[in-house]
Amino acid sequence: MFGRKGKGGKGNYPYAVARVKAKKAQLMGEDTYSKMLMMSLPEISRFIGESGYQKEIAALAGRYDGVDLIEHATYSNMANYFRGVLDVTTGELHEMLAAYLEKWDIWNFKVILRGKSFGMDADSIKEDLVPAGKLDQQALERLLSMESEEEIIAAYGRVANVIFPTELISAYEESRNLSELEDFLEKDHYDSLLRSIDPSSRPTRLYQDYIRKEIDITNVETILKLKAEGIRGEEVMKYIIPGGKQIDKKLATQLANAESLSAAVNDLAPLDFYDDIKNALDETNSLRSIVAGMKKYHIRQAKTFSHLYPLSVIPIIDFMIHKENEVNNIRIIARGLNSGLDADVIKELLVI
Amino acid sequence: MPTHDITPTRSVLLDLKKRIKLSQNGHKIMKMKRDGLIIEFFEVMEKAKQMRGSVVSDYQIAMNKIAVATAVEGEIAVKSAAYAIKAEPQVEVGSKSIMGMAVPRVEAKIERGNILNKGYGVISTSAYIEEASEAFENLLVTLVRAAEIETTMKKRLDEIEKTKRRVNALEFKVIPDLLEGKRFVEFRLEEMSREETIRLKLLKSKSEKA
Numbered sequence: 001m002f003g004r005k006g007k008g009g010k011g012n013y014p015y016a017v018a019r020v021k022a023k024k025a026q027l028m029g030e031d032t033y034s035k036m037l038m039m040s041l042p043e044i045s046r047f048i049g050e051s052g053y054q055k056e057i058a059a060l061a062g063r064y065d066g067v068d069l070i071e072h073a074t075y076s077n078m079a080n081y082f083r084g085v086l087d088v089t090t091g092e093l094h095e096m097l098a099a100y101l102e103k104w105d106i107w108n109f110k111v112i113l114r115g116k117s118f119g120m121d122a123d124s125i126k127e128d129l130v131p132a133g134k135l136d137q138q139a140l141e142r143l144l145s146m147e148s149e150e151e152i153i154a155a156y157g158r159v160a161n162v163i164f165p166t167e168l169i170s171a172y173e174e175s176r177n178l179s180e181l182e183d184f185l186e187k188d189h190y191d192s193l194l195r196s197i198d199p200s201s202r203p204t205r206l207y208q209d210y211i212r213k214e215i216d217i218t219n220v221e222t223i224l225k226l227k228a229e230g231i232r233g234e235e236v237m238k239y240i241i242p243g244g245k246q247i248d249k250k251l252a253t254q255l256a257n258a259e260s261l262s263a264a265v266n267d268l269a270p271l272d273f274y275d276d277i278k279n280a281l282d283e284t285n286s287l288r289s290i291v292a293g294m295k296k297y298h299i300r301q302a303k304t305f306s307h308l309y310p311l312s313v314i315p316i317i318d319f320m321i322h323k324e325n326e327v328n329n330i331r332i333i334a335r336g337l338n339s340g341l342d343a344d345v346i347k348e349l350l351v352i
Numbered sequence: 353m354p355t356h357d358i359t360p361t362r363s364v365l366l367d368l369k370k371r372i373k374l375s376q377n378g379h380k381i382m383k384m385k386r387d388g389l390i391i392e393f394f395e396v397m398e399k400a401k402q403m404r405g406s407v408v409s410d411y412q413i414a415m416n417k418i419a420v421a422t423a424v425e426g427e428i429a430v431k432s433a434a435y436a437i438k439a440e441p442q443v444e445v446g447s448k449s450i451m452g453m454a455v456p457r458v459e460a461k462i463e464r465g466n467i468l469n470k471g472y473g474v475i476s477t478s479a480y481i482e483e484a485s486e487a488f489e490n491l492l493v494t495l496v497r498a499a500e501i502e503t504t505m506k507k508r509l510d511e512i513e514k515t516k517r518r519v520n521a522l523e524f525k526v527i528p529d530l531l532e533g534k535r536f537v538e539f540r541l542e543e544m545s546r547e548e549t550i551r552l553k554l555l556k557s558k559s560e561k562a
Contacts, residue, residue: 071426106476111432114472118435128428178436182473222475225482229466239474287479288420332423339419349424 011093013311019088020319023081026052027319028326030352036333037343041066044334053077063127067338072127074327079104079132081323085316086134092198096207096313099196100320102160104133106185108140109156113178116149135159153181162188183239190215190241203312206305210317212245213272213301217294219247220268223255224287233257246271273297292349299325299351325351358533360540368534375530379522386515392450393508400505403498410494414487421480433481436472441492453511456503460496 028051036044048070049057056073064072082104086097108129115125122144129144131137139159146152150173157164164184172181190211197208219240226236236256240249247255255267268274276297280289299321306318329350336346358364422430442461447454467474467482 068427071428075426075428107429110436110473110476111428114432114435117438120435128432130428176438177469177471179468179471179473182436183475186473186475218475221479225467225479226474229468231466231468235468241475288483291479328424328426331426335419335423335427339415339423341416341419341423345420346423349420 010091011096011313012088012090013093013313016085016089016093017311017315020085020316023085024315024319024322027322028329033329033333033350033352036330037337037346039337041070041334041338044330044337045070048074048330056080067334070334071331074330075130075132078323078327079130082132082320083136085320089316093313093316096196096204097316097320098134099193100211100317101133102189102192104130105135105156105160106133106182106189108133108135109143109152109160109185110178110182112140112144113149113152113181116144116152117176117178186218187241190218190243194243201312203309203314206308207313207317209245210301210305212243214298215241216244216247216271217273217298219244219252220255220271220294221291223252224290226256227258228287232259289348292351295351358537360537360544362541365534365537365541368530368537372527372530372534375522375527379519379527382515382519382522386512386519389453389508389512389515393505393512396501396505396508400498400501403494403501406494407491407498410487410491414484414491417480417484417487421478421484424480425478429478430481430484433472433477433485436470437485438471443496453507455507456500458496458500458503460493 032051036047039047045057045066053073056076057069060069060073060076082101086094086101089097108131111128112125115128125144126141129137129140131140135143143152143155143159146155150169153164153169153172156162162185164181168180168184172178193211194208197204197211199205199208222239222241223236226232226239233256237253240252240256242249244252251267258267268277273294277290277293280286280293302318302321305314306322308314329352332349333346336349358368418430444459444461446457446459448457449455467477470477470485
């Protein structure tokens with residue numbers, strides 16, 4: 001179904017893990033977020049500037065201010081960290097991490113394609129790129145410099161080793177609707193991610209389980225989103241990513257065929273994260289609260305294996321998950337405070 | 353109508369009587385129209401009040417949802433999702449006639465397709481962005497409807513003002529002037545009739561003396 005080119009080699013685990021452990025020690029503790037909630041935006045900028053984001057804050061302070069500065073600086077910092085880790089790893093470890101970080105390549109590809117199709121100029125699109133994946137800033141700028149969207153798609157396929165089905169390209173050329181292309185990339189990403197993991201050892205099996213649970217969560221979110229729009233059955237199944245841990249094709253079909261959102265969520269009862277979304281289901285039945293519950297479950301899952309198998313891919317992935325989560329949490333606080341959201345709402349959105 | 357401009361003849365009197373009747377009928381109809389417009393204005397005002405309430409609540413919901421979406425997903429992701437949407441809302445402006453008055457008809461043609469045909473990927477677009485997008489679609493529909501009702505209300509107010517001026521002009525200027533003119537012509541005709549009678553009596557007495 002999905003086409004990929006090449007992978008393989010050995011990994012330099014001890015060196016990479018040692019570097020990542022030092023970086024992980026710099027991550028913010030859970031209590032830091034409560035402190036940040038009491039701060040103003042300039043105070044948050046200064047605080048994160050003193051907590052490891054100084055270089056990016058200083059570099060971007062001339063172009064952005066306030067909450068935009070915080071968002072761009074944290075993204076830029078995360079991209080520098082991830083690319084730094086990716087650059088020092090080799091072999092199968094590098095392959096696994098590159099496959100994990102491919103989501104940022106897809107993100108950037110979508111930003112470029114959506115921006116181009118909307119008629120945005122290259123400089124504005126460039127500001128929104130987060131080169132945290134396999135493709136660095138130069139590679140992304142090369143994509144951005146291309147004239148037509150078809151050229152961008154073809155070039156991305158070459159640099160990211162993605163083979164787009166011809167019927168998908170023809171459909172895009174006809175409709176100019178990016179949705180099918182984007183959905184294909186998401187499925188392709190998880191397919192290649194799972195294939196990049198060799199489940200022969202305990203740590204890689206744990207990592208694979210984590211990714212498969214992420215697929216479950218993404219699938220549940222997709223099903224609930226579509227159900228909320230009244231879409232059921234086969235139409236829903238088209239968007240299901242194969243390879244989930246607990247949600248197999250049978251359960252996915254069962255959920256997809258459920259009459260309503262309430263009926264669908266009852267089918268979720270046997271799943272691991274049911275306890276985390278139970279309250280949201282009972283009280284509000286809000287999709288937003290259910291998704292927040294699932295995200296919290298997912299980050300907790302990452303914490304459960306963070307201290308296991310020190311010389312494996314796990315500490316590195318654990319660092320990446322927590323770094324991304326830190327960036328997300330800082331942004332949630334900064335944007336939430338800037339928009340005047342209630343502190344309780346912000347706390348609920350934080351994934352701690 | 354100044355009385356010195358009037359020629360006191362029977363045909364003028366007849367004409368004045370006709371005009372008085374016409375003006376009084378017109379006054380009555382205009383008054384009825386004014387009252388009808390006022391009643392309708394209050395109905396529209398009630399709707400406008402409700403629409404303003406809906407605009408405020410829909411705006412608050414949309415801003416809250418976009419604030420949450422921007423916080424959770426980041427402004428870049430929200431902006432990027434917005435760029436993917438291809439459908440542009442169309443607003444059709446026309447007019448319809450109510451009580452002979454042209455009121456605007458504004459219709460929003462917003463393609464409120466489901467998530468499948470919005471233009472962005474179903475899998476990767478978060479529920480937060482989707483909820484914000486729906487909230488803004490609702491806000492846009494409410495805003496267009498509110499614009500139609502507000503404009504209708506303003507048009508009615510202008511029409512009431514215009515009708516009120518016409519009613520007042522008829523009541524306090526046109527009809528009194530015509531009545532004054534009629535009284536003047538009647539008086540002059542009576543006067544002329546009396547002069548004629550006296551003249552005839554004088555002629556009669558002269559002819560009797562002769």
